[in-house]
Amino acid sequence: MDTVAAADIVARLKSVVGPKGVVETADAEPYFEERRGRYRGAAMVVLRPASTDEVAKLVAICAEARLPIYPQGGNTGLSGGAVAAKNGALINLGRMNRIRALDALNFTITAEAGCILAELQRAAEAADRLFPLSLGAEGSCQIGGNLSTNAGGINVLRYGNTRELALGLEVVLPDGRVWNGLRGLRKSNTGYDLKQLFIGAEGTLGIITAATLKLFPRPREIETALLGLKRVEDVMELFARARTASGDQLTGFELIPRIGIDNVLEHGEGFREPLAAKHPWYALLEISSSRTGAQLRQALEELLEAAMAADLVQDGIIAESEAQRRELWRIRAALAEQQDKLGGSIKHDVSVPISRVAEFIVKACKAVSERLPGIRPYPFGHVGDGNIHFNLTQPPGADKAVYLKRWAEFNRIVHDIVVSLGGSISAEHGIGLVRRDELAHYAQPLELETMRRVKAALDPGGIMNPGKVL
Ligand code: FAD
Ligand code: MLT
Ligand code: ZN
Numbered sequence: 001m002d003t004v005a006a007a008d009i010v011a012r013l014k015s016v017v018g019p020k021g022v023v024e025t026a027d028a029e030p031y032f033e034e035r036r037g038r039y040r041g042a043a044m045v046v047l048r049p050a051s052t053d054e055v056a057k058l059v060a061i062c063a064e065a066r067l068p069i070y071p072q073g074g075n076t077g078l079s080g081g082a083v084a085a086k087n088g089a090l091i092n093l094g095r096m097n098r099i100r101a102l103d104a105l106n107f108t109i110t111a112e113a114g115c116i117l118a119e120l121q122r123a124a125e126a127a128d129r130l131f132p133l134s135l136g137a138e139g140s141c142q143i144g145g146n147l148s149t150n151a152g153g154i155n156v157l158r159y160g161n162t163r164e165l166a167l168g169l170e171v172v173l174p175d176g177r178v179w180n181g182l183r184g185l186r187k188s189n190t191g192y193d194l195k196q197l198f199i200g201a202e203g204t205l206g207i208i209t210a211a212t213l214k215l216f217p218r219p220r221e222i223e224t225a226l227l228g229l230k231r232v233e234d235v236m237e238l239f240a241r242a243r244t245a246s247g248d249q250l251t252g253f254e255l256i257p258r259i260g261i262d263n264v265l266e267h268g269e270g271f272r273e274p275l276a277a278k279h280p281w282y283a284l285l286e287i288s289s290s291r292t293g294a295q296l297r298q299a300l301e302e303l304l305e306a307a308m309a310a311d312l313v314q315d316g317i318i319a320e321s322e323a324q325r326r327e328l329w330r331i332r333a334a335l336a337e338q339q340d341k342l343g344g345s346i347k348h349d350v351s352v353p354i355s356r357v358a359e360f361i362v363k364a365c366k367a368v369s370e371r372l373p374g375i376r377p378y379p380f381g382h383v384g385d386g387n388i389h390f391n392l393t394q395p396p397g398a399d400k401a402v403y404l405k406r407w408a409e410f411n412r413i414v415h416d417i418v419v420s421l422g423g424s425i426s427a428e429h430g431i432g433l434v435r436r437d438e439l440a441h442y443a444q445p446l447e448l449e450t451m452r453r454v455k456a457a458l459d460p461g462g463i464m465n466p467g468k469v470l
Contacts (some may be wrong), residue, residue, distance in 0.1 A: 001065070009065045010045045013089060016057045021048045021095065031090055034083050035076060036347070039433060042086035043070065050095045052170060052178055052209040059207065060176025062089055068466050069174075071203035073145025074116065076137035078349070079432030081149065081202040081468050088466075093144050096209060099123045107215040108167060108184040113144025113208045120213075129215040130290075132159035132251075136333050144208045150200035152428030154332075157384040158251040158288075159216065161428070162199065168212035169195040174205070174459040184212045197454065202430050203465040205458045217290035219251075223300045224286045224325040226256075227307075227316035228279030233358040234312045235283050239384055241312075245303040246287040249296065253384030256282040259342075259393070260335040260380055267341040268334040275315045284332050285384075335380055339391055344400040345378065346410045347434075348390040352423035357383050361390070364417050368392055371413060372406070387427035390414055411438060431469045439469070 001009075014022050023031065023046035032041035044067075049055045062069050068088030075082050075092075084090040093114035101110040104127050111120055117138040124131040133146060135153030145151075146162045147169070159165065168183040181195050198205055229235050235255055243250050258280050264271050274282070287296050300318060307313040319325035339345055352360045365377045374395030381389040392410055394403040415425045419442055431439050440448065451470055455462075 001067075005065075006044060009061065009067060012061050013045055013047060013058055016054055016061070017047050017049050021050060021054065022046070023048060023092075031072060031075065031092060032084070033075070034080055035078055039080045039083045041070075041083040041090070043084040043090040044086060044088060046090045046092065048092050048095045052096075052172065055091065055096075055172045055207055055209055056176050056178050058089070058091060059172050059174065062463055063175050063461060066461050066463060068463050069207070070465055071144075071148070071207045073114065073142035073148070074137065074140040076141040077145060077149055077432060078347070078429040079149075079202075079426070079434045081430055081432030081465070082145070083433060085467070088463075091207065093142060093207070093209070097142075100210060102127050102129075102215075103184060104129060104215075106184050108212050109215055110182060110184070110210060110212045111143055112210045113142060113147075115143045117141050117143060117146060124215050125218065127215075128218055130218045131165075131213065131215055133162055133165060136336055143211060143213070147199050147208050147211055148201060148203050149430045150428070152382060152385065152387060154252045154254065154382065156382060156387075157253060158249075163196070165214045166195060166199055166211055167214060169198055169208055170210040171198050171206040171208050174461065174464045178209070179206075182210060182212050197458070200430070202432060202469050204455060204469050205464060207464075219288035219290055220292045221294045221296050222286060222288040222325065223296045224284070224319040224328055225300060225304065225316055226274055226328050226331070227283045227285070227304070228275045228277070228314045229281045229283060229312065230279065230314060231358075232281055232361050235281050235383065236354070236358045238283055238307055238312055239354070241307060242285055242287070242303055245306075246296070246299055249287045249289050249294070249299075250285065250384065251288045252284070252286040253382075254284040254332055255380055255383040255388070256284060256332060256335055257377075257379055258282075259376055259378050260339075261331070263338050263342055263378075264331055264334045267338045271331065271334065274328070274331060275317065277315060279314055284328060336389070339378055339393070342376065342378075342393045343396075343398070344394040344403040346392040346404065346407050348392075348411065348414050349387070349427050349429040350390055350414065350418045350423055350425060351385065351387045351427035352418060352421045354384070354386040356421045356423070357386055357388060360417060360421055360423065361388065364390055364414050367413050367417060368410060371410070374398070382428075385427070386423075408437075415442060433468060436467075436469060
């Protein structure tokens with residue numbers, strides 16, 4: 001495209017959104033930053049539309065001009081999916097942040113894509129309902145981004161991934177037409193379930209502009225415990241016991257390694273050793289019920305007593321107040337936030353069947369340590385969903401840049417083990433740019449072919465978030 005044509009298209013795009021919807025070059029930097037600093041974005045123009053109609057008009061102009069479109073939500077993604085390139089238009093949904101409707105009897109909420117996740121949670125709470133999606137970035141990620149990455153987080157065990165929470169979507173297709181699929185139905189078998197295509201598509205098939213989502217009764221009783229254990233096998237045995245003993249009321253079950261506690265104590269603010277002694281592994285678990293008088297405390301105490309008698313759990317605390325509960329979850333959040341303080345960190349976001357989590361961690365730790373003695377595995381996360389953030393911290397004193405050059409090499413070692421155990425190379429963060437080559441390596445040829453056919457059918461011009469996922 002020559003400069004005159006490009007300037008003409010940019011002018012047309014800007015006129016659709018008006019001055020409030022145009023981000024000036026001087027203010028564009030935050031839209032180009034990538035969370036983990038592995039990529040740097042750019043764009044011909046950064047636009048912030050205020051309505052579905054404006055998004056549709058923008059996309060129609062881009063489609064006609066074959067101009068790449070890069071959708072962006074809160075830009076908190078961890079796979080490089082929202083990184084734009086200088087040949088295209090970055091469309092950020094942040095101004096489309098209205099709650100359109102809340103139907104308490106139907107247990108649904110309809111929100112625009114740019115609605116911040118924490119705002120959505122608050123709107124549900126105000127109506128005595130729960131929107132259960134919860135993750136460390138909830139203060140800045142947007143529901144459109146959550147849907148596009150099929151985000152997971154800390155309550156998946158009980159309520160499912162974002163996919164399970166979505167009942168209907170409104171989407172601007174790559175030709176600029178609007179598909180209104182905003183249904184609030186639990187049951188509807190009317191042909192292909194189109195919304196599923198856009199969930200987890202990372203912006204490659206269209207722009208989600210609104211969604212109707214499931215709500216749940218708000219929990220009235222919550223019990224949270226942090227427990228110290230000797231072996232990762234014990235953690236997983238405890239998980240099975242906790243699911244059963246709680247009457248299947250387990251909402252979260254997270255793994256914390258000792259290296260994570262050490263790191264939080266050293267680099268975080270206001271933390272203290274959580275238990276009397278140090279333990280190789282910790283489990284943070286939470287059970288909840290929407291009923292008062294559910295006697296969760298008693299169930300938890302009985303579970304712990306039995307687990308300690310069986311030498312499964314060495315020590316533990318149960319939160320005595322909401323403040324103490326928050327403090328326990330603060331350790332978990334800091335664990336993720338502070339992970340890079342120890343130096344270069346090679347990331348993995350993998351899942352295996354829950355029954356193979358311990359085996360995976362033991363095998364993968366051994367394999368990476370054999371390849372690079374002194375490497376520090378930092379495995380943590382949502383093991384109740386079989387999801388491990390198997391991150392690898394550089395050996396102490398190693399050159400960070402030299403270490404990070406070995407990213408692909410360690411990915412291959414870890415992902416080979418994951419796949420041999422029937423697992424997935426991306427449990428919740430998505431493919432984006434960071435795992436695109438790994439997807440090409442591990443996906444079945446027929447899977448890749450089918451994905452490419454879906455992409456070509458919906459986006460024949462290849463303008464939607466090009467270069468991502470496939
Ligand atoms: P962005 O980062 O802006 O975009 C992500 C992808 O979605 C991109 O491909 C983008 O093109 C596309 N996209 C965004 N909006 C739209 C739209 N409206 N239509 C079409 N495509 C769109 N993730 C988890 O799953 N679980 C966790 O526990 C978790 N914890 C995190 C903790 C921290 C501290 C941080 C920083 C991130 C965490 N994440 C987690 C990752 C991230 O928050 C999620 O992936 C989140 O869903 C991204 O939302 P976003 O609005 O920031 O999307
Ligand atoms: C988390 O669970 O904390 C995030 O998904 C992981 C991360 O930040 O690596
Ligand atoms: Zn996570």
